[in-house]
Amino acid sequence: MNAVARHIHPGWAIIAPLLVLVVALYLGPILNIMWLSVTDPEPGLGNYRKLFEGDTLLRIVWTTLRICVITTVFSVTLGYSIAYAMVHCHQRQKNYMLTLLLVSFWISILVRTFSWLMLLGRNGLVNNTLETLGLISAPIAFMRNELGVLIGMVHYMIPYAVLPLLVSMQSLDSRVMDASRNLGASGSQTFWRIYLPLTLPGIVASTLLVFILSLGFYVTPAVLGGGKVLMVAEYISVQLLVTLKWGTAAMLAALMLAGVLAMLWIMSRFMKLSAVFGGSTR
Amino acid sequence: MQDKQFMKEMLTESAHAYKEGRMDRRTFLALCGASGIAMNAVLAGDAQAAADHVVMWNWGGQSVECHGSAIGEAFTAATGKGVKFDTSGPLEGKIKEMVDSGNVTADVADADLFNAVSLGPTGHLEPIDYSIVSKDKTLPGYALEFGVSVILYGYAFVYDTEAYGDNPPKDWKDFFDTANFPGTRALYKWANGSLEAALMADGVAGDALYPLDMERALNKIKSIKDDSIYWGSGSEVHSMVVNSEVTMAIVWQNRGRNMENDTDGRFKLVNNQAMAMPGAYIVPKGNPAGREAVMQFIATAQEVPAQLKLLDCLGMTPSNPAAFGEIPEDQQPYAITSAMNIDKIVYNDPTWWGENGGDAVNAFLEAIS
Amino acid sequence: MADAFSGGSLRIEGVSKYFGAFRAVNEVDLEIRKGEFLTLLGPSGSGKTTLLMMIAGFLDITSGDIALDGSSIAEVPAEKRNFGMVFQGYALFPHMTVRDNIGYALSVRKRPEAEIRARVDEMLELVQLQDFANRKPGQLSGGQQQRVALARALCFAPPVLLLDEPLGALDKKLRVEVQEQLKDIHRRVGTTFIYVTHDQEEALSMSDRIVIMRDGAIEQVGSPQELYERPATRFAASFLGKSNFIHQNGRAYALRPEKIDIHLGSGHPQARRSGTITSITYFGSMQRIIVETTEAEQIEVDIDVWRNRQPLHEGEVVELSWQDAAAVELNES
Numbered sequence: 001m002n003a004v005a006r007h008i009h010p011g012w013a014i015i016a017p018l019l020v021l022v023v024a025l026y027l028g029p030i031l032n033i034m035w036l037s038v039t040d041p042e043p044g045l046g047n048y049r050k051l052f053e054g055d056t057l058l059r060i061v062w063t064t065l066r067i068c069v070i071t072t073v074f075s076v077t078l079g080y081s082i083a084y085a086m087v088h089c090h091q092r093q094k095n096y097m098l099t100l101l102l103v104s105f106w107i108s109i110l111v112r113t114f115s116w117l118m119l120l121g122r123n124g125l126v127n128n129t130l131e132t133l134g135l136i137s138a139p140i141a142f143m144r145n146e147l148g149v150l151i152g153m154v155h156y157m158i159p160y161a162v163l164p165l166l167v168s169m170q171s172l173d174s175r176v177m178d179a180s181r182n183l184g185a186s187g188s189q190t191f192w193r194i195y196l197p198l199t200l201p202g203i204v205a206s207t208l209l210v211f212i213l214s215l216g217f218y219v220t221p222a223v224l225g226g227g228k229v230l231m232v233a234e235y236i237s238v239q240l241l242v243t244l245k246w247g248t249a250a251m252l253a254a255l256m257l258a259g260v261l262a263m264l265w266i267m268s269r270f271m272k273l274s275a276v277f278g279g280s281t282r
Numbered sequence: 283m284q285d286k287q288f289m290k291e292m293l294t295e296s297a298h299a300y301k302e303g304r305m306d307r308r309t310f311l312a313l314c315g316a317s318g319i320a321m322n323a324v325l326a327g328d329a330q331a332a333a334d335h336v337v338m339w340n341w342g343g344q345s346v347e348c349h350g351s352a353i354g355e356a357f358t359a360a361t362g363k364g365v366k367f368d369t370s371g372p373l374e375g376k377i378k379e380m381v382d383s384g385n386v387t388a389d390v391a392d393a394d395l396f397n398a399v400s401l402g403p404t405g406h407l408e409p410i411d412y413s414i415v416s417k418d419k420t421l422p423g424y425a426l427e428f429g430v431s432v433i434l435y436g437y438a439f440v441y442d443t444e445a446y447g448d449n450p451p452k453d454w455k456d457f458f459d460t461a462n463f464p465g466t467r468a469l470y471k472w473a474n475g476s477l478e479a480a481l482m483a484d485g486v487a488g489d490a491l492y493p494l495d496m497e498r499a500l501n502k503i504k505s506i507k508d509d510s511i512y513w514g515s516g517s518e519v520h521s522m523v524v525n526s527e528v529t530m531a532i533v534w535q536n537r538g539r540n541m542e543n544d545t546d547g548r549f550k551l552v553n554n555q556a557m558a559m560p561g562a563y564i565v566p567k568g569n570p571a572g573r574e575a576v577m578q579f580i581a582t583a584q585e586v587p588a589q590l591k592l593l594d595c596l597g598m599t600p601s602n603p604a605a606f607g608e609i610p611e612d613q614q615p616y617a618i619t620s621a622m623n624i625d626k627i628v629y630n631d632p633t634w635w636g637e638n639g640g641d642a643v644n645a646f647l648e649a650i651s
Numbered sequence: 652m653a654d655a656f657s658g659g660s661l662r663i664e665g666v667s668k669y670f671g672a673f674r675a676v677n678e679v680d681l682e683i684r685k686g687e688f689l690t691l692l693g694p695s696g697s698g699k700t701t702l703l704m705m706i707a708g709f710l711d712i713t714s715g716d717i718a719l720d721g722s723s724i725a726e727v728p729a730e731k732r733n734f735g736m737v738f739q740g741y742a743l744f745p746h747m748t749v750r751d752n753i754g755y756a757l758s759v760r761k762r763p764e765a766e767i768r769a770r771v772d773e774m775l776e777l778v779q780l781q782d783f784a785n786r787k788p789g790q791l792s793g794g795q796q797q798r799v800a801l802a803r804a805l806c807f808a809p810p811v812l813l814l815d816e817p818l819g820a821l822d823k824k825l826r827v828e829v830q831e832q833l834k835d836i837h838r839r840v841g842t843t844f845i846y847v848t849h850d851q852e853e854a855l856s857m858s859d860r861i862v863i864m865r866d867g868a869i870e871q872v873g874s875p876q877e878l879y880e881r882p883a884t885r886f887a888a889s890f891l892g893k894s895n896f897i898h899q900n901g902r903a904y905a906l907r908p909e910k911i912d913i914h915l916g917s918g919h920p921q922a923r924r925s926g927t928i929t930s931i932t933y934f935g936s937m938q939r940i941i942v943e944t945t946e947a948e949q950i951e952v953d954i955d956v957w958r959n960r961q962p963l964h965e966g967e968v969v970e971l972s973w974q975d976a977a978a979v980e981l982n983e984s
Contacts, residue, residue, distance in 0.1 A: 059651070144511045144527065175742035176745075180759075182730070183803065198746060238643065241373040246375075
């Protein structure tokens with residue numbers, strides 16, 4: 001007993017209550033979901049078997065993955081350009097941009113979603129203008145389809161993509177880029193060989209953040225998809241609230257959790273996660 | 283889910299007001315900005331059930347005001363008990379969760395009658411006390427063990443008069459006929475109403491719908507899938523119609539009047555073959571105010587004056603046959619149990635939906651996604 | 652090795668740099684000779700780094716011209732100037748090995764793999780890092796990183812090598828060692844070195860010529876010995892080594908502490924000042940004595956402890972003497 005006590009830092013006593021609370025509040029519900037997924041409506045792996053009975057669930061999972069991957073690619077690419085512009089413009093413009101970025105965090109997702117309808121809907125500003133100008137004869141279907149979902153999601157995710165990239169770019173030593181130029185490298189050589197590799201941890205952090213957040217989206221797909229783009233999160237919500245198939249919902253939630261953990265694990269095989277999450281590489 | 287729908291409603295309504303010049307731009311933007319906070323405020327809910335009042339669990343928006351004036355005032359006058367509201371929306375999953383958690387905070391939920399069929403036998407609802415509530419003050423078949431229909435709403439459709447001119451669509455058959463009536467349709471995403479409409483369009487008689495032939499219905503739905511979009515909330519379909527995203531839409535008939543007004547008559551409601559949906563009051567098991575108080579509340583809502591006020595305020599049609607004849611003339615076109623509509627409508631079977639609804643919704647989602 | 656290099660000469664003509672209204676460099680004229688080791692010395696804010704950055708091409712010049720071997724490079728971008736540079740803090744590429752760092756300049760010039768390999772091997776040998784070729788910079792000591800930076804900057808045989816306080820991050824003992832290596836490499840490669848520092852000892856021990864800078868302008872240029880022995884201004888005299896400043900016949904003179912003789916008591920024939928010792932500080936090889944003279948001057952005298960065995964004490968009356976040549980007249984303005 002004493003031997004054990006000697007090895008435990010007394011500091012643990014201070015954080016122990018907090019630790020217990022965190023475990024209770026986070027781990028508890030997660031275990032509950034896991035439990036539900038193998039007990040509701042009856043004990044066994046029946047819920048998981050449903051994945052392979054018919055293609056409905058697999059199709060929803062596939063739609064979700066496809067949309068999340070495309071969203072992530074566009075958000076991170078656009079976010080990278082924005083972060084780059086912010087880091088390299090004047091302080092005043094940078095402050096403006098940062099303010100706009102942060103303000104967008106406070107605008108509710110519903111407002112943004114409906115704003116897109118006003119802008120790009122069938123009778124939205126863009127279609128009306130183009131029709132008035134005689135550039136198109138019928139409205140372009142930007143909304144109520146997968147394109148609409150992607151536009152809405154990318155727009156929502158860009159600020160999330162920008163922040164980790166901004167941190168990553170700001171922490172770079174600009175002299176390293178000067179050194180590259182001094183050694184004769186052109187702008188694009190410096191970008192591809194020095195800047196991009198050095199901001200890779202930021203890109204990975206941004207990708208993980210956007211992808212994981214995208215997985216949980218349902219308001220935007222539900223509204224901008226015109227009901228035809230069904231993603232896992234919305235399906236889970238329907239199973240919980242409308243059809244009362246809690247076992248199916250829990251199974252899908254457990255699957256998403258496992259997917260995210262697997263992704264982190266694969267990522268950790270290639271690079272130190274501490275570098276991605278802001279720790280030092282050394 | 284429903285808290286979000288509330289915000290959606292509020293924002294779409296105000297987006298309207300803004301568009302029509304009833305609200306200035308600044309107010310609209312402020313409203314948009316505030317919504318993030320407002321949502322939490324709604325979520326938190328100040329409804330605290332106790333013995334001296336009844337907590338009504340409804341869908342927010344106008345219904346707080348309408349339920350208060352139509353039922354609450356008479357109920358308070360008769361019993362001395364107050365009425366409070368929880369506006370988070372009594373979806374089936376939420377009722378189940380509330381009862382299962384043992385923390386029941388609502389006394390009466392403004393739900394669908396099929397909820398009474400699915401949640402009653404599993405022990406999540408109090409049975410209706412028919413010594414206080416009257417079986418005669420609703421339509422036959424709509425007074426069930428665990429819930430009683432207090433109002434009716436309906437699935438009807440609206441169409442764009444500019445799109446179809448002299449040859450307007452008259453029934454569900456026309457609604458599903460995209461060859462002769464080209465244009466985008468909006469259907470209800472959670473299946474009910476949409477499935478019945480599809481079967482009627484395919485030739486099934488209105489009184490022979492149940493049990494639903496799911497395969498036949500879904501095939502019909504899929505046949506116009508490329509020309510369809512789907513809505514999940516009243517405000518969503520409202521904006522689809524007002525913004526002319528569609529040329530025909532299945533709508534909750536009580537919203538038809540608003541749509542006609544908001545489009546200056548460009549869209550028109552068709553009540554032919556409209557499906558009457560029994561909206562029901564159900565009581566979560568172990569409700570805080572006790573059975574007697576809540577049964578008195580439900581009985582109050584059945585009375586003719588309350589029924590007419592609900593029609594006036596929310597557009598919900600009376601289910602008490604004694605009120606049918608009292609429907610004012612200007613409301614008759616929009617009330618499905620009015621003399622001018624009652625012979626054209628069909629009736630939803632809550633028992634079939636209570637027993638098969640979950641699978642039907644999932645099959646429908648699979649078909650449209 | 653030396654034949655791979657050919658030092659360049661630089662002419663800086665009337666170069667000024669403004670940051671907004673602030674004048675960082677003011678009308679600098681300077682000839683830098685082929686193959687020389689030239690040091691820009693000055694306190695921080697004197698404009699030495701700004702001048703170096705203009706030579707490197709990282710900063711535009713506001714007015715004036717810079718020419719390499721007779722042709723202007725003012726409009727040539729940094730990546731086309733072909734100047735090597737060792738940065739403050741080295742600015743190594745942290746994600747590349749030592750070998751890739753050193754070979755970078757050749758690799759971006761798309762030179763054949765084999766040529767790069769051979770050249771990098773040569774460079775590794777020059778800076779004695781053959782065993783570290785596959786390490787990443789993070790795994791090296793400060794001194795080793797400094798050598799990688801040097802090898803990287805020299806790998807493409809630039810005519811001019813710019814060094815921006817390259818020893819600033821090293822501890823004092825290592826610094827002396829690296830100074831020797833740098834001088835040695837300079838002798839071997841023959842490239843023109845332009846070296847920026849605020850450390851006068853570094854400047855004195857390594858440079859062929861030193862440029863003392865102050866407030867964006869050149870204060871004095873010359874060999875270390877010229878500058879030490881014949882400082883032109885009070886600033887030059889006090890920045891490079893220590894100096895006493897005395898006035899005689901209305902003129903100002905600088906007088907190095909080690910060039911003064913001290914005599915106990917009074918009546919020495921060559922005595923120029925007399926006074927009282929107010930402080931004695933012992934430094935091992937020498938001791939510093941501060942004398943308050945009867946003219947109320949504070950004069951510092953450094954004396955060789957070994958050769959002046961006569962013990963001195965605070966409060967004793969002494970006389971000071973020096974040769975005429977020891978006192979350097981200053982341009983006082």
